[in-house]
Structures are given as C-alpha cells and as structure tokens.
Amino acid sequence: MEHLSKVTSALKNLRETRLSHLRPASEFFNHHQLSRPTDLNQATSRISYNTRYFAGNYSILIAILSIYALLTNLWLLLAIAFLFGGFTAINRFAPEPTQVGNYLVTQKGLYTGLFVIGIPLLWFAAPMSTLFWIVGASAFCILFHACLLDPGVESEYSTVQDPV
Template structure:
C-alpha cells in the first residue's frame, strides 16, 4: 500500500508564502480606519476579514509577544535553553557513552539526569502562567485590532447583497 502526498507544501514554500502575505506597517496601523463597530454583526465581519487579511502580521505580533514573555521570565528562558542545548548535546553523541575520564555515562543516564534537573526547574519557572499571559495578551491585541479596524473602502461592501 502506497500513500501519495500531492498537495503538501514544503516548509520553505510555506514560509515564503507567509512572508509574502505580510501587509505593510502603514496599512496595519491605519488609524484613519479605526472606529467603534455598531453591532455584533459588524464586529464579526471585521474580525473575519482582518484575521484573514492580516494573518501574517498577527503571527508577527504573536512572535513578538512570545519573545517578550520569555524575556520577562528569564528562568523559563534558561530552562528552555538548557533543555534544548542538552538534547542537542546528547544527540551529538549518536548513541555512544559520554566519557568524562573518571566515569562513563550512557545516553539513558544523561536523559534521566536532564529530566531530574529540568522538571523541577520547569515547575519553578511557572510556564503555565507565562503561556496563559501570552494567550491572553495575544488574544486581546489581535482580536482588539481586528474588531476596531474597519475594512478598506474598496472591500467594505464586497460581502453585502445589493
């Protein structure tokens, strides 16, 4: 049995398409189009349109907020770097033991040591509160922008029946 994937984009193609979808800053921060929506239907229409139109910009906003949240929680940043660096170092051994001269450590022992160190540090670093803050801040920023930024004049009436 053979499985064929015909419509899968490679990561580089997907990234190139996303970068091409980034809207200019003057369009993203067009204060002339900021207005209070009249009703919930208008909010829904604006959010639907803006989430689609500015999706790449919103990914950048999310990335910036992610970096900011990690810089606010330096212990979590340290734990992430420690775990990533340790996993990379263990993978560089390619299954061989680590010889320190006075002792030999197997990759299983190294993984256990990493777990024993990283799990308590991870709990102390409070990643859940950082993730909740990130989700809340991103939601407020993105949905707030999408709800209060009106459609451009040329697209304002495209979804309405005449």
C-alpha cells in the same frame, strides 16, 4: 550543513506561505480607519474580515509577544536553554557509553540526569502561565485591532465571485 539547508527551506516556506500575506505597516496602523463599531454584528463582521486580511501581520504580532514573554521570564528561558543544550550535548558528545572511574555512563543515564534537573527547573519557570499570557495578550490585541479597524471599500467586494 544538512541542518542549515533544512532551516533555510523552512524559512523560505514560512515566507512563501504566511509572510507573503503581510500588509504594509501604513495599512495595518492606519489611524484614519479607526472607528467604534455601532453594534455587535458590525464588530463581528469586522473581526471576521480583518483577521483574514491581516493574518500575516497578526502572526508577526504573536511572534513578537512570544519573544517578549520569553525574554521577560528568564527562568523559562534558562530551563529551555538547559534542556535543549543538554539534549544537544548528549547527542553530540556522548553517543557511546563512557567509563568514568568504576561507573559506566550511558546515554540513558545522562538523559535521566538531564530530566531530573531540567523538569523541576521547567516546572519552577511556570511555562503554562507564560503560554496563557501569550494567548490572552495575542487574543486581546488582535480582537481589539480587528474590531476597531474599519475595513476599506475592497471588503465589500470580497464576497463577490468572478463570473466564469
């Protein structure tokens, strides 16, 4: 029950910090504001503004690409499930040493067996290529969207500070 409250508070914290800055889909996918930047300075300006303005939407995009990458790399999904499931099972069902025949099976021995099988399985699944794919695909999508989406009129006033 304690774990459920931790997860609930973590999700609430995520919603309050990152997801509170979500912009509506109609604004994020507004094709009327798409235009090619005239020069590198304008492209840099658009990227700078749009990455801050749509930060919540871009976080959702990265999460979706990550889930897609995991679902398309079944070996990696299997390796992660095996390692986390094994770790959880050892902690839950084998906290104390157990006698099996003439052998004494300890938690340390079980962890060693888990990692002797799990690490080569993880290595075979190529997690680094998946990570680099996520980084590359996210960077491409975010920079492409941020560069082509012309900021609205409110962007002109984003640097103006209120007089005190």
